[in-house]
Amino acid sequence: MSKLVIVGTVAFDAIETPFGKTDKILGGAATFIGLAASQFKVDASIVSVVGGDFPQEYLDLLSDRNVDISGVEIVKDGKTFFWSGRYHNDMNSRDTLITELNTLADFNPVxxxxxxxxxxxxxxxxxxxxxxxxxxxxxxxxxxxxxDTMNFWMDSALEDLHNVIKRVDVITINDEEARQLTGEYSLVMAAKKIHEMGPKYVVIKKGEHGALLFNDDNVFYAPALPLKEVFDPTGAGDTFAGGFAGYIARTGDISFENMKNAVIYGSTLASFCVEKFGTERMQNLGTSEIQQRLKQFKNLTQFDIQLN
Amino acid sequence: MSKLVIVGTVAFDAIETPFGKTDKILGGAATFIGLAASQFKVDASIVSVVGGDFPQEYLDLLSDRNVDISGVEIVKDGKTFFWSGRYHNDMNSRDTLITELNTLADFNPVxxxxxxxxxxxxxxxxxxxxxxxxxxxxxxxxxxxxxDTMNFWMDSALEDLHNVIKRVDVITINDEEARQLTGEYSLVMAAKKIHEMGPKYVVIKKGEHGALLFNDDNVFYAPALPLKEVFDPTGAGDTFAGGFAGYIARTGDISFENMKNAVIYGSTLASFCVEKFGTERMQNLGTSEIQQRLKQFKNLTQFDIQLN
Known part of the structure; x- marks a missing residue:
């Protein structure tokens, strides 16, 4: 088992969907990543920052799951990063209503x-x-x-983004962002160009259409589980990344074959995440449910054609 | 091996894509379906109509592949159905430039x-x-x-469409059309409503995102092969349907497990179809190429997670 360091936001979210709206609830990329990774009982540590307004119970929620939070700086007289957004009816697009950086503005990760x-x-x-x-x-x-990154940084800090992309082994990015980053419409071509920027492995997240894992000429496609209803997509991408990273940390195996499994675990956990608002579903998720859903993923994708 | 009857257009197409344009070339739903089904060496017959302007060599092309064309009526003094369209840069949407029904207007299939x-x-x-x-x-x-059907008939002949949907076992339809037909955004819910209209099996085609096969609570997901370049999507949906029908006719097995294979064959053949203009690629397609690509589909989707 490998140690896992996670950097990202620990935050307040307020979410509106066609199904309802929330007050300020627990959110943030590192929160979702940590909750997903904790399913693999790995030794994970979150590096982040919050304000004095951040409830201790939210931090406990992470440490209760053996996620180390000694790297979460608490700025007593500061306020926690706050994001608010409203999803459209298709649940694939959203408007950002509020972004208050607060303590995140001067965040110096340790x-x-x-x-x-x-x-x-x-x-x-x-x-x-x-x-x-x-x-x-x-x-x-x-x-x-x-x-993991997003279009916001392509628009505002492209050179810095290229510099960090150069240094990583895997990038997870959504389809539109992959197109924006490379100027290529074909995701195969986009992945090729991103390979050339540095990462040996490129994961392109396509929301309800699943995710693609590229490595040179190898490609793997993990579908998203078709759901009756997506209740709240917030954190699905982070949960995917957390499941991916957690599974890799658990197994310590970075072969392409094992990354396929990591992508399936990521998709599986993300399929739970969207069932309730925020982190709610991820807080109450048992091993047997996960096993059950992995079985659904197998049934969803496995076929038996004998080849010559 | 079962006999297969195919009804659909045999037509002229003129296509514009970002990669180029064609004059009037061979097209039509039944043509693509027949070419795909012929890969399975089944006893297939096309029921359609063309005008006196339709080249004998196009008909020979089908009969050379053992597709029976005795049901293709030739209206000597009529003109063949002609469609012309232009694809947008994303290759997922297109404008129809010309539709001349010609002999199709009075078509009485025999x-x-x-x-x-x-x-x-x-x-x-x-x-x-x-x-x-x-x-x-x-x-x-x-x-x-x-x-197989499309939004055009939902707009213009919805009651007739419902009457024929009621009578079939399988429907193939694209995602936007499934949403239009049912008023449901979720494809799971849309498939459920279509089940209630009659068909036990619902195949929802999602273009570059693959296809879903639904039967009661069973779901199967066949991805589309990620391609460097989609050259011309014309006929891909028909090729998919032809591959599906051809494989079922070949095996005579209508179990859900076998339909999964049929969907994979359909996706495989469609992945060739889009590589060249019109039927060009489907005219020159060998068994070993198909086997090779099926292997790619296996690598693309198969994973090895041991479940408890």
């Missing part, structure tokens, strides 16, 4: 001493300079560094 | 005597009354009747 030698590093969506700073603090080159 | 007892019937995209007329002519209830 990797806890015990985790500076972690083999797996998961750089959740944040400013690329913050992501790079975490890599700088690692004493050994990680066995696998995984980066 | 199923050849030898094929009135066919076990498998593939109703390609056409007016639902024409599709129903083919079912009326079958002497026995087919083992499997498959229907």
């Amino acid at each position: 990797v806890p001493k015990n985790y500076k030698d972690a083999e797996i590093v998961m750089l959740g969506n944040l400013h690329p300079l913050v992501q790079a700073s975490v890599l700088d603090q690692m004493t050994n080159k990680p066995k696998l560094a995984i980066l | 199923v050849p005597k030898n094929y009135k007892d066919a076990e498998i019937v593939m109703l390609g995209n056409l007016h639902p009354l024409v599709q129903a007329s083919v079912l009326d002519q079958m002497t026995n209830k087919p083992k499997l009747a498959i229907l």
